[in-house]
Amino acid sequence: MNPSSPLPRTPRRAVRLALTATAVGALFAVTACSSDSGSGSRDGDAKGLTEVSLALDWTPNTNHTGIYVAQQLGWFEDAGIDLKILPYGSTSPETLLANHKADFGISYQEGLTAARSAGQDITSVYAVTQKTNVTIAVSADREDITSPKDLDGKTYAGFGAAYEKPLLRSVIKNAGGTGDFTSVTLNTSAYAALYAGKADFAMPMPTWEGLEAKLSGKPLKNFELTDYGFPEIYSTLIASSDRYLKANGATAKKFLGAVQRGYAYAVENPSKAADLLIEANKSVLTNTELVHQSEKLLADSYYRAADGSLGTQSADRWKAFADFEYASGLLSDADGKKLTAAPDTSSWFTDDYLPEKS
The missing domain is CATH 3.40.190.10 (Periplasmic binding protein-like II)
Structure with a gap:
């Protein structure tokens, strides 16, 4: 978009918010009408790389910078991974993950909270943004x-x-x-x-x-x-499924190691990271000034936690938001019935696959 254009383009968060109301129902529909694709480690190519799929939540943007940086600089390949980025489509990443049609996906705390309350197989493994981005x-x-x-x-x-x-x-x-x-x-x-x-x-x-x-x-x-007084939330995160993580723990750690390396590069080199993101998505990211300003703001204020870490998550933050949703009568179980007790969120996320974890 040209910076002088009077109105912004269709916002990605609007679509994500609208999808929240229907995503859980879609999970059951996909389960009922499709067979398991056997998501897991696969041969990527003649180099012996392991294929890993990642489903996007929207068209490529600065929330995804670390991923594209790692891809452009060859860090996934260095980790033995052949990354397949699945473009955003009519099926949400939460649905694809819960039904094992993707290995990883870009999600957000609101959507994952609804899915886990309904008993779906989806777990947050990396917090892209550490500050509420709305x-x-x-x-x-x-x-x-x-x-x-x-x-x-x-x-x-x-x-x-x-x-x-x-x-x-x-x-x-x-x-x-x-x-x-x-x-x-x-x-x-x-x-x-x-x-x-x-x-x-x-x-x-x-x-x-x-x-x-x-x-x-x-x-x-x-x-x-x-x-x-509203609890801090993870507006953008990377999720997977328990089934994938248990079967492919070593690959998951290698994948997140490359991801974390990409976001660390973006923190230290926001302008260069923005250029790499644009280079990988020239037809989509035409407003280069917007991309550069966005990347600078994310690098300065959103990617790193207060302790300087990247990707880490807090049990208190997951509990606080789920408690709010429960108190507001917004959470339903697998049968569509309102929850009668606040959910235990302790298994909804894990830092175990971050590279600094042994």
Whole structure:
């Protein structure tokens, strides 16, 4: 997209949010109508590489930079891996993983929480972003809105995910408001409505839609969810299945070693990493200024945890978000019945396959 274009393109998070409401049902449909592909270690080519598949959650973007850096610089091949990147399609990565149609996939904490609550075979193995990569945003020129409490009585342009309203009510109440607002489901038109003044607020990713809006001459004012008592979440993560991990533990560690190496490179060399991402996806990433600004922001504020680590995950963070979803009545079991107790999230993630783990 040209930086002078008045509106951003279709946001990837909008689609992910909309898919959350239907992804679990799709899991059962795939199970019922398709046979197991036998996902696991496979011969990659004559070099004796092991084929590993990774399903994308959207078109290539800066959340995926470390993966493309590792691929462009030959680090997967150095690890003995022939990486097959599966383009984003109509079937979510969560569905592909749970039904063993992909070895790894790009996911997010909200989607994995719904899938695991329903008993699906999916486990988070690498946190790409360590800071919540979604905010509540209003147009920067809205002087009447200086806090989420000012959103009472306003119109939210949303995507139809079940947790949006409870999340927003929680933040608004914690800011001192009543949590009463109007919500309209606009999906991919949400940001256009915000820019046109037909809606008062939305929830963009500051590392993409937020920057895109700025470059388009429509800057946003953001309210961080965690500033108002909402738990920190992993907005982008890499997941696999327990079955794959148990059968291919050594390969999983080699794969994540290359991934971590790619994101470490992106932290230290954001401009070069952005160039490598663009080089691998020239037809998609045409707004090079957006890519470079996004990569710099992610490298500065999102990829590394507070202790400087890459990819690591916190039990407290997984529990806090699941507790919120349970308390809001948003989690259902494999039969579609609401959970009657908060789920145990201790097995929903693992750091055991990160390279520093023995």
